[in-house]
Amino acid sequence: MKLAMLLLLSIGAATQSDFTPPRLADGHPNFGGIWMAASLSAAFNVEEHGASYGTPAGPSVIVDPPGGKLPYLPGMRERAADNDQHRERDPVGQCHMHGVPRVMFPPFPLEILQDGNYVLILTETEHGVRIIPTDGRPFLKDYSAWNGDSRGHWDGDTLVVEVRGLNGRGWLDQAGNFMGAGAHVVEQFRLTGKDTLDYQATVENPAIFSRPFTLRVPLRRRPADVELLEYGCIEGERDAAHLPPVNGEKK
Amino acid sequence: MIRSVLIGMLFAGTAWPQGQSRDLRGIWEATGTAYQNLEGAPAQRGQPAAKSVVVDPANGRIPYRADARKSADRNSKERETSDPLLSCFQPGVPRAALLPEPFQIFQNPDRVVIVYQHVHAYRVIFTDGRPHYDEGIDFYMGDSRGRWEGDTLVVDVTNFKPETWLDNAGNFHGNKLHVIERYTRTGADTLRYEATIEDPEVFERAWNIRVDLARHTEPNFQLLEHECERDTKGVYRHPPQFLK
Numbered sequence: 001m002k003l004a005m006l007l008l009l010s011i012g013a014a015t016q017s018d019f020t021p022p023r024l025a026d027g028h029p030n031f032g033g034i035w036m037a038a039s040l041s042a043a044f045n046v047e048e049h050g051a052s053y054g055t056p057a058g059p060s061v062i063v064d065p066p067g068g069k070l071p072y073l074p075g076m077r078e079r080a081a082d083n084d085q086h087r088e089r090d091p092v093g094q095c096h097m098h099g100v101p102r103v104m105f106p107p108f109p110l111e112i113l114q115d116g117n118y119v120l121i122l123t124e125t126e127h128g129v130r131i132i133p134t135d136g137r138p139f140l141k142d143y144s145a146w147n148g149d150s151r152g153h154w155d156g157d158t159l160v161v162e163v164r165g166l167n168g169r170g171w172l173d174q175a176g177n178f179m180g181a182g183a184h185v186v187e188q189f190r191l192t193g194k195d196t197l198d199y200q201a202t203v204e205n206p207a208i209f210s211r212p213f214t215l216r217v218p219l220r221r222r223p224a225d226v227e228l229l230e231y232g233c234i235e236g237e238r239d240a241a242h243l244p245p246v247n248g249e250k251k
Numbered sequence: 252m253i254r255s256v257l258i259g260m261l262f263a264g265t266a267w268p269q270g271q272s273r274d275l276r277g278i279w280e281a282t283g284t285a286y287q288n289l290e291g292a293p294a295q296r297g298q299p300a301a302k303s304v305v306v307d308p309a310n311g312r313i314p315y316r317a318d319a320r321k322s323a324d325r326n327s328k329e330r331e332t333s334d335p336l337l338s339c340f341q342p343g344v345p346r347a348a349l350l351p352e353p354f355q356i357f358q359n360p361d362r363v364v365i366v367y368q369h370v371h372a373y374r375v376i377f378t379d380g381r382p383h384y385d386e387g388i389d390f391y392m393g394d395s396r397g398r399w400e401g402d403t404l405v406v407d408v409t410n411f412k413p414e415t416w417l418d419n420a421g422n423f424h425g426n427k428l429h430v431i432e433r434y435t436r437t438g439a440d441t442l443r444y445e446a447t448i449e450d451p452e453v454f455e456r457a458w459n460i461r462v463d464l465a466r467h468t469e470p471n472f473q474l475l476e477h478e479c480e481r482d483t484k485g486v487y488r489h490p491p492q493f494l495k
Contacts, residue, residue: 032359095339096478097371111375113364115276115357120364122373127341129371131355137471145476228375230390234339234481236414 021157021191024114029157029191031112031119034222037105038196042217045175046070055174061105063200064214070177071210083176090176091169095233097128097146099170100163100185101201105217111228119152119159124228132161139164146170148185159189180208195221272402272436275363278467278474279442280353285462286346288420289313298419304349306445307459313422314455326421333421335414338487339479341372341391343415344408344430345446345460352493353467355474363397363404368474369493376406383409389426391415404434417448425452440466 021029037043041058048060048068060068072080083089092098098106108125121130134152143149143165152161168181183205190198197219204212284301290312291303303311315323326333336342342350347367357364361379366372376397384394393408413426433445442464449457477493 094481096480097476113357113359113362115359118357120357120366122364122366122375127371127373129366129373131366131474133473137473140473140475143475146478147476227377227384229384229388230341230392232341232391234479234487235335235341235391236338 019191019193022194026116028114028154029159030114031159031189031191031197032114033224034109034111034226034228035197035219036109036222037107038218038220040105040107042105042215043102043107043173046173046177046215047175049175061215061217062213063216064202065211070172071213073208073210076208080176080178083171083178085176087174087176090171090174091146092126092171092174095126096169097126098123099146099166099179100130100148100150101187101199101203101215102170102172103128103130103147104187104199104201104219108231109222109226109228119161122228124231126233127231134159144168155188157190161187161189163187178208179203179205182207192218197221273399273404274358275356275404275434275436275442276358278353278355278472279464280467281349281351281444282463282465284351285349285460286351286419289349289418289422289460290420292420304460304462305458306461308456314458316453316455319423319453323420323422326416326423328421330419330421334419335416336369336419339370339481340415342367342369343391343411343417344374344393344395345432345444345448346415346417347372347374347392348432348444348446348464349418349462352477353472353474363406366474368477370477370479376404378404383407385410393428393430400433402436404432406430406432406434408432423453424448424450427452437463440468442466 024030042061044055044058046061047070049058051057062068062070065071103123106123106125108123110121110123113120117133117135119132119134130147130150132150132152139151140149144167145165146167148163149165150161150163152159163185166183168179168183171178183203186202188200192198199219200214200216202212202214284299285304287298287301289304292301294300305311305313308314350369352368354365354367361377363376363378365374372392374392374395376395378397383396389410389412391412394410395406395408397404397406408430411426411428416423428450431447435443437443444464445459445461447457447459477490479487479489481487
């Protein structure tokens with residue numbers, strides 16, 4: 001396993017040195033375009049999973065810790081398993097934005113646009129928005145939001161985004177893997193080819209996990225004529241009343 | 252000093268040159284209270300007075316067809332329960348630009364993106380001449396295509412769903428709505444917003460509104476997340492700080 005990881009890392013490094021990204025006038029790589037996770041596996045379950053009703057089998061996207069399992073604290077894996085039995089709790093099913101990092105690998109396209117002091121990420125699903133200032137400004141104080149508060153900076157050709165202020169209600173995937181209050185996420189975006197964008201996120205959330213973990217999902221560019229279309233979800237929503245009660249609450 | 256030089260370098264390096272009148276980038280918000288009632292209204296409990304922003308017809312009134320005026324009056328009576336914004340609808344156009352909440356304009360050479368703080372609605376407005384998305388799909392925010400007329404960004408918006416309103420007062424449209432917006436820089440921190448609104452099933456003629464937008468110049472000002480949600484009892488909820 002360790003060998004496989006080393007191999008993977010060295011392939012990554014080779015790709016990085018071989019590929020010169022297209023650049024904007026400011027010298028930074030141009031990430032602009034419509035992207036989508038190369039595989040939908042992570043959207044279903046970030047851990048390795050067998051096929052089940054409505055879910056194709058897929059490998060783990062957790063690259064650290066080795067072994068590909070989320071480093072849940074005692075008792076937390078049971079909560080995730082319980083979520084999996086109660087997917088009506090999934091915030092996305094209730095029309096909420098995905099939260100970071102799940103927002104980067106939904107089964108829908110997303111658009112990245114760079115504009116001077118900002119990197120903008122628009123997701124088709126839930127008409128989600130992430131506005132990422134790269135001008136060095138401080139984080140908001142006492143902020144709590146589904147997509148948190150993001151600050152970006154460039155490390156060579158890698159865009160590094162630090163995310164705070166996540167509201168702790170977000171899930172990691174459809175299988176009920178979850179995060180809690182106080183999560184701190186550091187993301188890395190790097191072009192590995194003309195049409196491939198490597199996305200990594202390291203999540204630190206001591207209330208839920210015994211150590212930080214890192215997931216890695218490659219994104220693939222969609223054709224140039226693809227446009228994001230409007231996604232309606234909550235408007236005039238009448239189905240939620242027919243779903244099973246959330247968290248055992250009575251209607 | 253170093254920081255301002257760095258920021259200057261960042262601006263200088265972008266694809267879109269700064270300091271030009273076609274540069275609409277920034278965080279903007281409507282001045283005045285057009286969101287209350289496009290036709291103007293006296294102050295009422297919990298609502299500031301509004302001045303009509305209808306500049307054509309000259310009487311400042313929306314040229315409704317007779318039956319449509321009755322619907323608008325009914326909406327107005329039921330506004331405290333029927334306003335689609337209360338139940339998490341995206342605001343539609345032009346209402347999105349008039350809300351008492353900021354929006355941010357991003358710009359690349361081939362597109363302008365507007366992100367509204369209100370329920371994080373957004374519009375991607377292509378300015379590269381590609382045609383409307385014409386697949387028979389309707390959108391709350393419409394389908395927007397832009398072009399430059401001199402230094403004015405002209406946006407043609409079609410393919411609307413009929414459920415959105417035009418203001419808090421229940422002024423409305425149908426699904427034949429067609430909006431032509433015009434964004435014109437009038438100063439360093441001011442942007443003029445004009446819209447021509449037509450819908451032959453609801454209005455007797457096309458009509459125009461005009462509203463001035465002001466730039467948010469507070470240091471590090473940013474849009475906040477305004478998520479609308481439906482709680483377990485089925486009640487729609489907005490974060491209290493965004494209610495007006």
